[in-house]
Amino acid sequence: MTVGNFLTYLSPQAYLEAEKFSPIKHEYIQGEIYAMTGASDAHVTICTNLAAILRNHMRGSGCRLYLSDMKARIESRDIYYYPDLMVTCDTRDTNFEYFKRYPCLIIEVLSSSTEAFDRGDKFSDYQELETLQEYVLVSQKRQRVDCFRRNPVGIWEFYSYHKEQKLHLASIDFTCSLAQVYEDILFPQTIPPTDETVYKTLQ
Numbered sequence: 001m002t003v004g005n006f007l008t009y010l011s012p013q014a015y016l017e018a019e020k021f022s023p024i025k026h027e028y029i030q031g032e033i034y035a036m037t038g039a040s041d042a043h044v045t046i047c048t049n050l051a052a053i054l055r056n057h058m059r060g061s062g063c064r065l066y067l068s069d070m071k072a073r074i075e076s077r078d079i080y081y082y083p084d085l086m087v088t089c090d091t092r093d094t095n096f097e098y099f100k101r102y103p104c105l106i107i108e109v110l111s112s113s114t115e116a117f118d119r120g121d122k123f124s125d126y127q128e129l130e131t132l133q134e135y136v137l138v139s140q141k142r143q144r145v146d147c148f149r150r151n152p153v154g155i156w157e158f159y160s161y162h163k164e165q166k167l168h169l170a171s172i173d174f175t176c177s178l179a180q181v182y183e184d185i186l187f188p189q190t191i192p193p194t195d196e197t198v199y200k201t202l203q
Contacts, residue, residue: 012078016098025069028080036082042140042185043109047084049183050107050138054085057174063089063104071099072106076128084109087172090131102131105171109138123148127156133171142187143178 009031026033090102135148147159
């Protein structure tokens with residue numbers, strides 16, 4: 001945590017207590033906290049779509065779906081993140097009110113400012129979760145979902161889903177169309193350049 005020009009360490013216990021009353025959510029990385037910014041219309045809509053279809057699929061299964069207000073605790077790295085969506089099917093997680101330690105599925109909706117971190121250091125941190133079977137990254141710019149799936153020997157395999165393909169989440173035995181994920185999302189239209197535009201560009 002930065003105070004003035006001084007860096008001070010915040011304990012996990014102090015962070016959890018402060019976060020209960022904070023009007024702004026913060027992620028916690030090894031004693032430092034980072035405020036989270038607001039989300040775009042597309043980001044919120046995609047999360048809402050996924051929450052609706054996943055909740056219906058998991059009803060009665062014993063698994064629990066959590067949205068972006070629930071923290072994932074990575075104990076080995078001393079980190080608390082707020083995933084956009086998280087599923088846990090582990091009964092041990094009923095012991096934790098403000099975070100979960102044993103998720104099987106984590107989904108992050110990408111933005112321009114977070115994509116590099118979500119694909120890099122954050123994914124590396126999430127791999128420390130022993131129960132995590134799938135890490136899913138959802139684009140806001142196009143119909144594309146990237147899924148990293150841990151195979152039976154612990155190797156992460158990459159699967160990418162586009163447009164007319166079906167999204168498959170093996171961790172919860174779930175399949176849906178990408179159209180359902182991106183319902184009500186309006187992507188920017190690409191307008192082919194006219195001859196006049198090309199001529200001006202070449203001048």
